[in-house]
Every structure is written in C-alpha cells, then in structure tokens.
Amino acid sequence: MDKLRGRAWKFGDGISTDHIAPGRLFHLRSNLPELAKHVLEDARPEFAAALQTGDFIVGGRNFGQGSSREHAPTIIKMAGVSAVIAKSFARIFFRNCINVGLPAIILDTDTIDERDELEMDLLAGKLVNLTKGATLSFPPLPKVMATILSEGGLVEHIKKHGDFKLD
Amino acid sequence: MGKTLSEKILSEHAGHNVRAGEFAVVCVDLVYVQDGTGPLTVRQLEKLGFKNVSSPERTIVFLDHAAPSPRQELSNDHKLLREFCQRSGAVLSDIGNGISHNVASEQYANPGTVIVGADSHTCTNGALCAFAVGMGSTDIAVAMALGHTWLRVPETWKVSVEGDFPRAVYAKDFMLHFIGTVKADGATYRALEFVGPAMDTLSMAGRLTISNMAVECGAKVGLFNSDEVTRNYLELLGRPQRYKPLRADPDAAYEKTLTFDVSSLEPMIACPHFVDNVKPVREAGSVAVHQVFIGTSSNGRLEDFQQAAAILKGKKVANGVRLLITPGSRKVLLDGLADGTFRTLAEAGGVITGPGCGACAGVHEGVLADGEVCVATQNRNFRGRMGNPHAFIYLASPATAAATAVTGRITDPREFL
Numbered sequence: 001m002d003k004l005r006g007r008a009w010k011f012g013d014g015i016s017t018d019h020i021a022p023g024r025l026f027h028l029r030s031n032l033p034e035l036a037k038h039v040l041e042d043a044r045p046e047f048a049a050a051l052q053t054g055d056f057i058v059g060g061r062n063f064g065q066g067s068s069r070e071h072a073p074t075i076i077k078m079a080g081v082s083a084v085i086a087k088s089f090a091r092i093f094f095r096n097c098i099n100v101g102l103p104a105i106i107l108d109t110d111t112i113d114e115r116d117e118l119e120m121d122l123l124a125g126k127l128v129n130l131t132k133g134a135t136l137s138f139p140p141l142p143k144v145m146a147t148i149l150s151e152g153g154l155v156e157h158i159k160k161h162g163d164f165k166l167d
Numbered sequence: 168m169g170k171t172l173s174e175k176i177l178s179e180h181a182g183h184n185v186r187a188g189e190f191a192v193v194c195v196d197l198v199y200v201q202d203g204t205g206p207l208t209v210r211q212l213e214k215l216g217f218k219n220v221s222s223p224e225r226t227i228v229f230l231d232h233a234a235p236s237p238r239q240e241l242s243n244d245h246k247l248l249r250e251f252c253q254r255s256g257a258v259l260s261d262i263g264n265g266i267s268h269n270v271a272s273e274q275y276a277n278p279g280t281v282i283v284g285a286d287s288h289t290c291t292n293g294a295l296c297a298f299a300v301g302m303g304s305t306d307i308a309v310a311m312a313l314g315h316t317w318l319r320v321p322e323t324w325k326v327s328v329e330g331d332f333p334r335a336v337y338a339k340d341f342m343l344h345f346i347g348t349v350k351a352d353g354a355t356y357r358a359l360e361f362v363g364p365a366m367d368t369l370s371m372a373g374r375l376t377i378s379n380m381a382v383e384c385g386a387k388v389g390l391f392n393s394d395e396v397t398r399n400y401l402e403l404l405g406r407p408q409r410y411k412p413l414r415a416d417p418d419a420a421y422e423k424t425l426t427f428d429v430s431s432l433e434p435m436i437a438c439p440h441f442v443d444n445v446k447p448v449r450e451a452g453s454v455a456v457h458q459v460f461i462g463t464s465s466n467g468r469l470e471d472f473q474q475a476a477a478i479l480k481g482k483k484v485a486n487g488v489r490l491l492i493t494p495g496s497r498k499v500l501l502d503g504l505a506d507g508t509f510r511t512l513a514e515a516g517g518v519i520t521g522p523g524c525g526a527c528a529g530v531h532e533g534v535l536a537d538g539e540v541c542v543a544t545q546n547r548n549f550r551g552r553m554g555n556p557h558a559f560i561y562l563a564s565p566a567t568a569a570a571t572a573v574t575g576r577i578t579d580p581r582e583f584l
Contacts, residue, residue: 095306
C-alpha cells in the first residue's frame with residue numbers, strides 16, 4: 001500500500017456520528033455524494049469545502065461515538081480523507097472504518113497541530129510529521145481487520161474469499 | 168476456569184470454546200436493520216452479489232426512524248426496503264409496529280442467542296441475556312447472507328449493584344450515574360454483566376433501559392442473567408419455551424469488578440452535549456424547557472409511561488412546554504390505551520404520536536428550534552441529535568421528564584412523588 005500524505009485537520013474529543021452525518025440530513029443517506037458535502041459540518045462547518053484530497057482527520061478520544069451509521073466513515077472517505085487518526089475510537093465506528101476501507105489509526109495526537117503535513121506508512125506503522133520532523137509509531141491492526149483493510153474493505157474481502165478469512 | 172456470560176454464549180455459537188481476547192466466527196440467531204441503515208445494507212448485499220438471505224424468518228427490517236415517512240427521499244428508502252422484504256422473504260416490521268429493539272424484546276429476542284443489528288442500540292436485548300450487538304450496514308449485509316459474523320470475544324466487567332432504589336429513582340438514574348462514573352469511552356470493547364440484588368430484582372423494563380445504554384460508555388454488550396424475571400417476561404410475551412436459565416460461572420474471569428449501591432442514589436440528568444456529563448437533577452440549576460419527550464428504545468415501555476402518568480395525572484403541562492409521548496411499540500400503545508395511561512398523558516396536554524423512534528433521531532416529530540431546550544428520556548444528547556445543532560438536550564428518567572413538563576423547568580421528581 002502506498003504512503004498516504006496530506007495535512008492535518010484537528011478535532012476535539014468525543015466527535016460523534018451526529019457531528020459527522022447528522023440526523024437532520026437523514027434523508028440524504030441514499031445520496032452519499034450529497035451527504036459527503038456536509039461531512040463533519042456540525043463540528044467544523046468549513047471542513048467539507050476546504051478539505052483537500054489526502055488530508056487527515058486528527059481527533060481526540062472516542063472518535064465516532066454514537067450511532068452505527070456506516071454512512072459516517074463512508075462519507076469521510078468519499079470526501080477524500082486518507083485516514084482518521086485519534087487517541088481512541090468508538091467500537092462500531094472503528095469497525096465500520098475498516099469495512100469501508102478507511103484506515104483508522106490509534107495514536108496520541110497531542111503533538112500534531114492543525115495543518116501539519118503528515119505522511120503515513122500503514123504497513124510500517126509509522127506516521128511522519130513532516131512539519132515537526134517527528135516520527136510516531138502505531139500498533140498494527142488485528143489480523144482480520146488488517147486483511148479486510150488491505151483488500152479494500154469488507155465487500156471486496158467477502159467477494160474475494162466467499163467468507164471471513166480470520167487467519 | 169469458568170466462563171463469563173459472553174464466553175458461554177459465544178462458545179456455543181462458535182462451536183468451540185472461546186475466551187476473552189480471541190477472535191471467532193459465530194452464527195447469528197437474529198439479524199435486523201432499520202430504515203436509516205437498511206437501504207445501505209440492501210445495496211451492499213447487491214454489491215456482494217448475494218441474491219438471498221440465509222434465514223428470511225430471522226431477518227427483520229424495521230421501519231421505525233422515519234415512521235411514517237416525512238419526505239419523499241425517505242418514502243423511497245421505505246419502498247426499497249419493502250421491495251427487499253417481498254423479494255427476499257425477510258420479515259417487514261412496518262411503520263406503527265415500533266422501535267426495532269423494543270419489538271425485538273417483545274417478539275424475537277431470547278436468552279443465550281446472538282443478535283446483530285444495524286443500530287448501535289441493538290445491545291438493548293442484553294437485558295434478555297442475548298449477546299446483542301450493533302454493527303454497520305455492510306457487516307449486517309454479510310451476516311444476513313452468510314448467517315454468521317466475526318467477533319472478538321470481549322473482556323467482561325462485573326457490575327455489582329446493591330441496595331434498594333429510593334423513591335423517584337429508577338434504572339435510568341442508575342445508568343446515567345454509571346455512565347457519568349465510567350465515562351463515555353470508559354468501557355470501550357468490554358462486555359458488562361449487571362448483577363447483584365438491585366439488578367436481580369429489577370423489572371425487565373428497567374433492565375432494558377440499562378442494557379440499551381451500555382453502548383453509551385463504549386461497551387459492546389450489557390448483559391443480565393437469565394433468571395425468574397426473564398422467565399416471567401417470556402411467559403407474558405407468549406414464548407415460555409424459549410426460557411433457559413443462564414448466568415456466568417462462579418469462577419469466571421472478570422477484567423474488573425465495580426460495585427454500586429443505589430440506596431443513596433438521586434434522580435440524575437445528563438447535560439448537553441455529552442451522555443457522560445451527568446449530575447443530580449437538583450444541581451442542574453433553573454433551566455427553562457421548551458420540549459419534553461418521553462419514549463425511545465431507552466424508556467418507551469409501559470412502565471415508563473405509567474411513571475410519567477403518575478406525576479401528570481390531574482395536572483397540566485406548563486405553558487410554553489410541548490410534551491411528546493411516543494410509545495416504543497404497538498403493544499405498548501395498546502396496553503397504555505387499555506389501562507388509561509395514554510388518556511392521562513393526553514389530558515395533561517401531551518401529544519401522543521404513533522409508535523417508533525419519534526423525535527429522538529432528529530428526523531421528524533419534534534425537531535427543536537435554535538436555542539431550545541429539551542428534556543428527553545432517550546439515550547443520546549449529542550449536538551444535533553434532535554435535528555438542530557443549535558439546541559440543547561438533557562437526558563433523564565420519565566419521572567424527571569414528567570415533573571419538568573409540569574413546571575416548565577428542570578425539576579426533581581421527588582417534588583411530586
């Protein structure tokens with residue numbers, strides 16, 4: 001997998017799926033390109049319009065808490081975000097990220113500032129902060145999730161193997 | 168070494184012994200979606216190339232979030248789901264039947280089973296000792312097609328609860344206190360087992376409230392023992408044959424044991440905009456309220472409406488306050504009509520809506536205006552939850568909600584009981 005490169009967009013603790021894909025836009029869930037134009041609107045209204053393809057979302061604790069709506073990571077990916085980095089993730093959101101092929105990386109995000117230029121090597125488990133000249137390490141995903149992610153998501157995984165491939 | 172409830176249920180569904188920390192493929196007994204997550208599930212099934220679902224009679228499609236549909240896009244989503252049910256043989260639970268989790272408790276959930284649903288509050292039926300977890304649409308599409316899913320067997324926290332609930336203090340108050348204590352991400356990936364005298368004697372409605380909110384502290388599942396309360400509930404709902412006693416082994420390995428005593432607990436409230444921002448109601452300050460909403464998968468059962476009616480009987484909702492009453496299921500509507508509960512609430516000035524999720528998800532039936540304040544019995548108060556990011560949501564018990572509706576300000580229900 002190629003290295004991912006882009007700028008950091010910082011978010012605080014407890015970003016919920018209601019911030020990412022709010023209930024007032026429930027009617028757009030079958031129109032994901034339109035819903036993606038509003039991604040994270042209720043946390044940072046300027047985000048969707050100013051985001052450049054490849055940029056990273058850098059969150060705090062419990063990123064993605066709340067609903068099971070897979071539309072949330074789907075529109076983050078659709079908007080062009082290369083990966084979500086956070087101190088911790090809510091369980092369902094984390095699993096959904098991997099299922100839709102969006103890397104979700106757990107590491108201490110305190111040293112990353114807004115607009116820092118980042119380069120991520122998923123296989124090596126390294127995040128280089130090019131602005132700060134610092135390298136951060138992150139632990140590998142559980143095997144099954146690493147496989148699903150590397151194959152592009154759960155749909156591709158099941159199409160390839162016909163079932164889950166745990167090992 | 169003995170097994171926790173999760174290890175027992177998942178071992179049986181994996182076909183071999185599994186322990187906390189292990190990954191396993193487990194068969195599922197019930198799979199469901201709702202109208203917010205179902206359309207994507209159907210599309211993912213098509214992408215996966217699956218023509219059929221593995222067990223149509225155990226695959227349920229609930230129309231509950233936008234029910235009835237308030238706009239054409241959602242009507243089209245409903246149409247897609249109705250056609251899917253016709254095509255696949257999956258069971259359609261149409262508008263008016265009620266919330267997925269509530270109807271699942273009444274009709275489908277059984278002790279010792281594995282339930283997966285495309286809704287985070289699928290954990291509600293942990294109250295019936297089902298390993299019930301929420302997942303995303305694609306995971307659910309695969310579970311529908313293959314009849315199994317993969318899981319990491321969770322570590323378990325034993326939550327031991329002692330004491331008697333004081334007057335005007337309920338399961339909701341305990342769970343808000345619990346979440347305020349362990350915090351919104353405190354129990355991430357863990358299974359919770361609620362045990363001890365205060366849990367053993369709790370009604371099924373109270374258990375369902377607690378299990379429903381397990382996800383609000385990050386837990387994967389919130390389980391109760393399958394015991395006499397479970398047996399009586401299943402008998403009442405017409406499926407006594409599905410009862411089986413189930414509890415963890417005495418020497419099961421817990422990651423942590425937490426002990427609580429409810430005898431000194433007060434009515435609690437979660438303040439905007441986080442579920443773990445919890446304090447006693449009497450410390451919430453003098454907050455004027457525009458809307459009070461009673462219902463949802465947390466507190467939309469008959470017992471909840473009876474608690475509200477006990478306070479609202481013979482009284483009127485304060486000027487300037489809208490009281491929304493949304494039964495969690497058709498059964499609750501019918502039972503509450505039969506015993507006069509909904510008449511009492513309507514006479515007090517309440518608006519009785521059809522069964523469903525109602526105002527909780529911000530789709531319809533009570534979207535808040537800019538700057539407005541709502542006290543709701545639901546499980547989430549995130550910014551924007553009820554359809555407006557400029558509104559403020561407090562979470563509390565039906566009794567606190569009812570007392571607040573009477574005074575127009577956040578009110579401790581002990582003033583009325």
